[in-house]
Amino acid sequence: MFDTHVDTLYVWVALGAVSVAVFGVVASLPASAPPDATTAATTVDEVATSPPGSVATHELDAEEWTLSGRAIGLRADGGVAHATVLDPYVPALGGRLAAVLAGAPPRRYFRSPAALGRAAERARTADAEWRPAPERLRVRHVRWGGVDVVLAG
Template sequence: MFDSPADAWYVWIGLSLLGAALLGIVTQLPDAPPPDAAGPANAVDAVAGGRHAGTGTYPISADAVWIEPHRIGVRTDDETAFETLAYGPVTPVREGTLLWEVLQGARPDHVFESTEGFARAIGRAAERERAWRSAPGALDVRTVSWEDADATLVGA
């Protein structure tokens, strides 16, 4: 009495609409996991929060990376994710600068003539305009202390 007959036209139209709606939902699902900003941020925090000078490298599986003094961002084709750093500020470092050499392992007293020059370079890097950088596959982190100048250098 309350059943609808299976050969009724409105049952088939309803099932067709339901199938089309489900197909639309399935095709809108992302085909890849969202980018991981927490991993690079945790790697930076692990080095920056250490009691002694340290270094670290974190593999990045994203197309681009965004480095600010207080947060890290990663971007893929479809999505972007940011994570706030617990230990900051950090100094974003670009490839081809003197700070990049220090980030890669050079001693600051071999690269810079004085601690004042080192401190000025840190200040300029912190004030530089931010931009997305192509992710080369890894994020490098190094804490450096030279007399009164302390910094956590981060580059990709």
């Protein structure tokens, strides 16, 4: 007597629409979390506030990255994450700055501290673009003459 009849067309159509909507929401959720840009920025900040000669590395879980003088961006299947660093750093993504970042003495690649400073300023002000990310971020604090820079790449 108090039974409901669930055989009406409207109920079945509504149930189908709700099922499709729920499936769409579940299917659109990312399979993994976005990369952690904050810990990468913390690594840069730690080296920047450490004495010259300090070096640190940080494992990256991103497919692509972008480095500017004040921020780090990481992108993966789970999304995009950005973090701002406290002290400006120099993106050393290639050339002589990358060699110094890898551990070479600056005098091997630059004639003077002023030349290192000019190269650092050019790299710091260059347009940031998305690039394939390496497995780890490397950061090095370099002081030569009157030039004090933090290289990251």
